[in-house]
Amino acid sequence: MKIKVMDKVLAANDAWAEENRKFLAQRSITMLNLIGSPGSGKTSLLEKTIDLLGKKLRIGVIEGDIATSRDAERIGKKGIPVFQINTGNACHLDAHLVNAALKELCKSSRLNLIFVENIGNLVCPAEFDIGEHAKIAILSVTEGDDKVEKYPLLFSEAKALIITKLSLLSHTNFKLEKAEKDFRKVNREAPILRIDNISGEGFSGWIAFLNNM
């Protein structure tokens, strides 16, 4: 009974995801779905990315949070279009919520790259297609190097793995080699990018990745 209902929920979601794909294709917009733990550095990554790429590309952001508009305020300071979704208690964004946000965001702006910052959570956001071109997995070194093994779905589906907070590496027992080896077991192709949001280390690879999307 529970499974049947979940199937229905996912089928409804997939129909909206398809709508979103059409909406984006008609406007030649690329949409990326950023997924990581709370505090893994998703918003900081976006801030730095906008600094580096915001003049070349017309970027918009959809922020997903349970509560508050803090992240949208941070991104709004960069002078780009941003739409905040508050889910109340839902642990992920679904395609219907994103559809409403997309329409609002594109009403007055012609964009070519949209980042969706999903709810901070390694589990549920990975299960819902929102019509994105790629899921991007974010993992900070302060979370520990066992997280790829422990949350396999996200890492197997990601089109890139971004390892953040590199400057804190020496203060942790995180082994880059272990995390990257675990990642390769579930994901053969996606590039692995090691970055630091504060110093900007490693951003050239990330920017190149975005330019090639």
Added chain:
Amino acid sequence: MKIKVMDKVLAANDAWAEENRKFLAQRSITMLNLIGSPGSGKTSLLEKTIDLLGKKLRIGVIEGDIATSRDAERIGKKGIPVFQINTGNACHLDAHLVNAALKELCKSSRLNLIFVENIGNLVCPAEFDIGEHAKIAILSVTEGDDKVEKYPLLFSEAKALIITKLSLLSHTNFKLEKAEKDFRKVNREAPILRIDNISGEGFSGWIAFLNNM
């Protein structure tokens, strides 16, 4: 339709939670539900706690993870009873899963304190009563000081807030005062304990809290 189904799921869960409460009461066992982000330091907190308190109290641990038995192996090294639940893709532990684990754990051991390490997730685990005596919220300074505001349900329900990774504080822009002020807005009474799992700083307060449960 979705809401009705969710109500049914929660009602079934609450009945199992009640079963768990009876089971624990009959055996004079206290059960604590540890909830925090992936990598917030829940397992390390348990390791240190067992070192400090494992001779005085008969401690058991229920580990909840999507995949792997890594955490149970870490805890097992301490020589105490541990039971690993793998949820497959479920983002939280429910009372029924915990009931099965409780029965296994108590089959051959007489315990007086059981820790449940929930799935690393600030959202869903807070919504499900598992029959615990108290939810304990774990927040690491590397996650950022905005997390209390962004995930209010967990922090409002917690009977203690443990702030971990204190030794990394100077490498972050985490403001203890801000996080603690936000916490007091949603939770007037629960103690706030600042700790470091590696140095052991602040553990005396945590141990005193456990002794008073």
